[in-house]
Amino acid sequence: MTNRSVIFFDIDGTLLNHDKELPNSTKDAVFKLKELGHEVAIATGRAPFMFEQLRKELEIDTYISYNGQYVVLNGSELYTNPLNIHSLEKLTAEALENDHPVVFMDHEDMRANVQEHEYITESIGTLKIDMFPSIDPHYYKGRDLYQTLLFCTEGEERQYAQQYDAFDFIRWHPVAVDVLPKGGSKAKGIQKVVEKLGFSEDSIFAFGDGLNDREMLQTVKNSVAMGNAEEEIKEVAKYITKSVDEDGILHGLKMVGLL
Template identity: 65%
Template sequence: MSNQSIIFFDIDGTLLDFDKKLPESTKKAIFDLKARGHEVAIATGRAPFMFDDIREELEIDTYVSYNGQYVVLRGEVIYTNPLDKDALLQLTQTALEQNNPLVYMDADDMRASVPEEDEMITTSIHTLKVNKFPTYDPLYHQGREMYQCLLFCIGDAEKKYEQEFKSFDFIRWHPMSVDVLPKGGSKAHGIAKITEKLGFPEERQYAFGDGLNDVEMLKQIYNSVAMGNAEPEAKAVARHITKSVDENGILHGLQMVGLLD
């Protein structure tokens, strides 16, 4: 353990480039890390079913998904933090009144609150270039554990939701969509469940990210690296800043912090 580190990677804009492709230099770097005995993990806002192909390609079975609400260590679920059911019911009612669609997400699937193919849902989810798309089931959240919702709204419309729903956090990930999370839930919190269980000291913890949902992670992890394409808020709290994802940013960052030659 003395020379072993754990490295957490965000997916979109970090592992994957702007075309949602995995750069060859990044793939090689991940396998080089593992060959040196390091633990490699993913920390993402995506649902588990939205990146199973990436996990398979990179042979990674430890991950923090749903921005920290569903955590898996070496193939075993070790922590879950679902949305409050009563508050979610109230959110559903308010969102319908405001004509803001919702997508409910559990560990296995996602369903939409509106029947027709909504433009905001279609536009934002298609940017992820995933094979799955939500079908209509307005009651899907009832009797199930939901770990995240997508609220579809534009501008700063989430501000009114923030004021009304104190048990949720609202984090924008797309001009048309906001992640709805349990209050205080974050990648940082989910990561801590893994590092505590494995016993990694803070100086042996690394994290790479680029988005607003990476801010808490980059603030908490001792060896944090923001991508060159990262949001200003992410760069402001990171210990290091590497090159852009499309400029071999992962490889450069790992070399910069001394994990690879």
């Protein structure tokens, strides 16, 4: 076909339902897109090692991980945007004093700075992945980190946001916050991919549901919010499809004319 498009899918609440299951209709739709000649990619806040099995199941090797900080195109690293380590070291020390543990994350692994903590167990457990961070309080030294998890209750992250202007703080769980490089987003990761692939803005589509999808859905011309999305996310999207549990991906792809 001549009218090829590239479609970016968020994972949690978009490709996967709230039980972290991939609906059959979604899997079938992804493979149909590829049969039609479209490019299919993932855009997620997760680390690459947190969705490796999903990539294999869907045969997807282009992805934006860590909300845009680590981007891979056709299996090869395309773009990285690591955290400022000096600022991270200061934040970690302050967080430790406040009994707010952190988990350091690069493209291969994640390590906690404390032995165990109920907030880490509670929030990581909701991801339903087959791994848990081991302890290494100095994991940030001598390597690039693309995201850090800060564990604190809602509102407590404000004290850090006011002090550390090198970072953005995005909450994804009642006791967990993503710490990202300032201004980093899925939208910037998408820009790197489409520049390399040469797609026009009319041929770019994105599906998402969470707060970390805001910039992506605001920036991509053909943006689709899931029916289960936050209301403020629905407001910035061009289209709204059904919930992930109501074959929302399939419905949305038909709605925008891709299937």
